[in-house]
């Protein structure tokens with residue numbers, strides 16, 4: 514359940530796992546735990562969130578028991594610009610865990626969605642505590658659709674879940690254990706993450722639409738730098754994207 518030794522980047526072993534029936538948000542819980550002095554490695558898992566947080570200020574909703582909803586508190590000795598590596602590592606660890614437990618291999622959509630085909634299986638939201646320019650805590654939050662029967666109409670055409678992909682029940686606990694083991698290993702070798710991430714990234718080589726707060730544009734996704742930025746080739750030249758939404762477009 515835990516990796517045995519402290520990692521070179523200071524994140525240390527993962528655990529304990531704290532299980533909650535109900536919480537507003539596991540990310541909020543883990544961030545408050547960090548502020549209260551909780552050590553690196555805490556894994557918070559909830560059956561249900563009443564105010565789950567998504568990227569870009571969105572909400573994340575799932576009925577009780579349908580998803581693996583978790584947040585991992587880390588206290589890495591890394592620069593703020595490198596925090597994205599922890600999320601990329603989590604994406605890889607979860608993709609590998611899904612493959613091991615459910616038997617299919619999700620791809621990654623930039624920056625950190627897990628997809629099956631064009632349907633979303635999982636999303637990630639990382640939040641950092643920074644004091645005097647130093648990262649004091651990072652919370653990596655992950656929501657994986659594991660065991661759904663019916664999606665609400667808003668996401669019925671765009672979401673999927675492990676049980677729907679494989680046609681039988683998939684255990685959230687087995688997925689949690691598989692993830693924790695793999696994430697511990699990934700954290701111990703962050704240097705290997707960018708290359709492995711690029712290999713799993715379904716966005717590369719695709720025609721994409723980038724939606725930013727102020728504009729949107731289209732082009733071809735041609736690369737991801739080691740700092741996690743996406744390079745898009747547009748008719749007006751290359752654009753570097755550090756945040757925003759990516760829509761995978763059908764080939765023209």
Ligand code: BTN
Pocket residue numbers: 537538539540541562564565566567568569571573582583584626635636637638654655656
């Ligand atoms: C996204 O918008 O795709 C990211 C969604 C992240 C949701 C997870 S569920 C567990 C954790 N706690 C939260 O409040 N959010 C993350």
